Amino acid sequence: MTFQFPKPEFISLPIQGSDNGFSVNHVYCVGRNYAAHAREMGVDDKEPPLFFSKPNWTIVTPGTDIDYPADTENLNHEVELVIAVGEDKSIFGFGVGVDLTRRDLQTKAKNEGKPWFRSKCFAGSAPVSEIIPIGDRTDFSGFNLTLTVNGKVKQMGSCNDMIWNPGEIMCELAGEVPLQAGDLIFTGTPEGVGKLEKGDDVVISIPELVELSFKIC
Ligand code: MN
Numbered sequence: 001m002t003f004q005f006p007k008p009e010f011i012s013l014p015i016q017g018s019d020n021g022f023s024v025n026h027v028y029c030v031g032r033n034y035a036a037h038a039r040e041m042g043v044d045d046k047e048p049p050l051f052f053s054k055p056n057w058t059i060v061t062p063g064t065d066i067d068y069p070a071d072t073e074n075l076n077h078e079v080e081l082v083i084a085v086g087e088d089k090s091i092f093g094f095g096v097g098v099d100l101t102r103r104d105l106q107t108k109a110k111n112e113g114k115p116w117f118r119s120k121c122f123a124g125s126a127p128v129s130e131i132i133p134i135g136d137r138t139d140f141s142g143f144n145l146t147l148t149v150n151g152k153v154k155q156m157g158s159c160n161d162m163i164w165n166p167g168e169i170m171c172e173l174a175g176e177v178p179l180q181a182g183d184l185i186f187t188g189t190p191e192g193v194g195k196l197e198k199g200d201d202v203v204i205s206i207p208e209l210v211e212l213s214f215k216i217c
Helices: 035-040 103-111 166-174
Strands: 011-014 021-024 027-031 050-054 075-077 079-085 091-098 144-149 152-158 184-186 201-206 210-215
Touching: 079 144, 079 166, 091 166, 091 201, 091 210, 166 184
Parallel strands: 027 184
Antiparallel strands: 011 021, 027 050, 079 091, 079 184, 144 152, 144 201, 201 210
C-alpha cells in the first residue's frame, strides 16, 4: 500500500557505544514518584502510579538548546531517570532527562479539574541525554540524579527514594498500554523543582554515568 502522506521522520537519541540510534516511539511519564516531591506538590499518601504522556515531538536531543516556551511565567525543571524500553517489555537502557513543566498552567488546570496537557506538552519540554545500554545492571536504587542551574545545585536525589521502582513502573504501565521497544518512560522527579529563566545553563546527570547540558534561550 502507498500512503497519502510520507511517514514522519523518527526522533532518535544516540546510544552510548553504538552506531545505532534509539528511535523514540511513545513517551510516558510518572508523576509524584518521590515522597518528598509529592509533599512539595501537596500530596502525602502512597497512591497507584500516576501516568501521563508527552508526544514524541517534545523530545530534545543532546546538544540542542531550548526556547523559553510561550504562555508561562513559571517554567519548572524536574530532573528524572528515563527508562528506554527494549523488546518484549524489557529495559534496554536508561538516560537522564528533564520533564519541563509550565507550573502556572498546571496549577490552574489542577484547580479547575482540567487535564495537564498544556502544562506538560509543548515544544522543547522533554530534553533527554544519550541512552546508556543497561548491560548487567539490575538495580537502579544506587543511582543519583542531579540538576544544576548556572553551576548551582538545585536538585539532588537518589533513585532509592522512588515510591515505584522502574520494574514496578514497567509492570503497572504494561497493564495499561501496549508498551513497545522505543518507548521512553520518565520516572518522576525528586524534590527541589524550581524556576528556570531565559539565559539559564542547565546541567543534569547521573554522576559517573551520563550527563546532559542545555541552555534556555
Ligand atoms: Mn515529572
